Amino acid sequence: MTDTLDYIEDTIVAIATPAGTGGVGVVRISGSKTEQIARAILGCVPKARYATLKKFIDPEGNAIDSGIAIWFPAPDSFTGEAVLELHGHGGPEVMSLLVTTAVELGARRAIAGEFSKRAFLNGKLDLAQAESIVDLINSGSAQGVRAAHRTLTGVFSTAIHDLAKRLTELRLHVEAAIDFPEEEIDFLADSYLLEKIEDCVIRFKELKRKMRLGRLFTNGVEIVIVGSPNTGKSSLLNALSGEDSAIVTEFAGTTRDILREQLNIDGLIVELVDTAGLRESAGPIEAEGIRRATIALQDADIVLWMQDATCQDEQDLNESLPDGIPVVVLRNKVDLTGDNSGQVSTEPVVLNISAKTGAGIDDLRNVIVTLAGYTDQGEGAFTARQRHLDALTESAEHFTHGYEVLKKEKAGELMAEELRLSHQALGKITGECTSEDLLGEIFSQFCIGK
Ligand SMILES: Nc1nc2c(ncn2[C@@H]2O[C@H](COP(=O)(O)OP(=O)(O)OP(=O)(O)O)[C@@H](O)[C@H]2O)c(=O)[nH]1
């Protein structure tokens, strides 16, 4: 922890608003020297948590700007340290001069995520809450914003703490029983114990379901359209996005580069990828396009396999598709065949569509939302990340293993140990049990000034 202590002694400064020009720009300073820096720049320490109009003065006594200063004495600030915010005019040069002035007065430029890391280290936020700040800022849908905000306010962390509390109670119960070795303990006749175990099993399942959904808010889903040339892949990209982004022609082999469009389907963020048509005989440029299409397929969460419904001998792409990824077969151009549009089979999922007229496209949207596992959870939804899901899975595995050894071998000690490990894995989510390396990795994804 020496690293962390050294690191937290510095006073840090950064521009908190985006780069470029704007009506207002904010410079934030946090740390033990903030009070003396405030005195130098403002001539006084402003009244705590009040917006005070002040001149901002450099060390030579020249006024840089006039604006609003807000002073947050420790520990009542975002970072838990003394913080000064200078709201000036949002020009790059003004902002840069304010930062340089703070540096001359003893602050150092903050690195990415440093303010949030301090908030975490000072117990203002747990790790899941701190991560949700990035998710909130980057969110691409209104539902995602609300879910990230719920995580920030602790809805997700409370669910984790609640489960952790139940694991502790179980562990104490099992440990208390094994403290009396002279008595023959029949754990499986202990209805209190069995009820608690059952309750945890349900909670693990429910949390996993909510976290999978939560991960959709942060990651979205990647959907790759593949198929033979000229089947209408690019037309579908245009139909789903409502934009004329991809070139569509009647010639096979039109698309070569990978094309990406971001969509928002009822709050589900989708990265839609259009690729070159897959075929054996292709020139060098198209062959490169096909190679890229094959690579794009490896990252797909869902594959849309485009077929031309007017064509009898559709080539079989099964070999090229990745294992275990849901595939939706789309029979396109049904405006020419006269077939009804919409879903025609569920196993495999097959839909009749027309990228040209838009028939069946709404059905496709519904299928995508269902396959992604996305449901509008309203008030209950929160954001989560793969890291959180991995920790929950690890925790659930220890729990299940503990229960199994209890059932098979009546081994209370082993159950207690597995419960301890299960609890410890949960702690990784909120950061009670996290290495310095992981913290570094997490906070480096933040922007500077956050
Ligand atoms: N009638 C009809 N024509 C369509 C439909 N979808 C696409 N087309 C036509 O089919 C031709 C090929 O469409 P694209 O969208 O370029 O097909 P693609 O699969 O992207 O083709 P490549 O990029 O060459 O692999 C164009 O002439 C489109 O207008 C449809 O639903 N109905």
Ligand SMILES: [Mg+2]
């Ligand atoms: Mg195309």
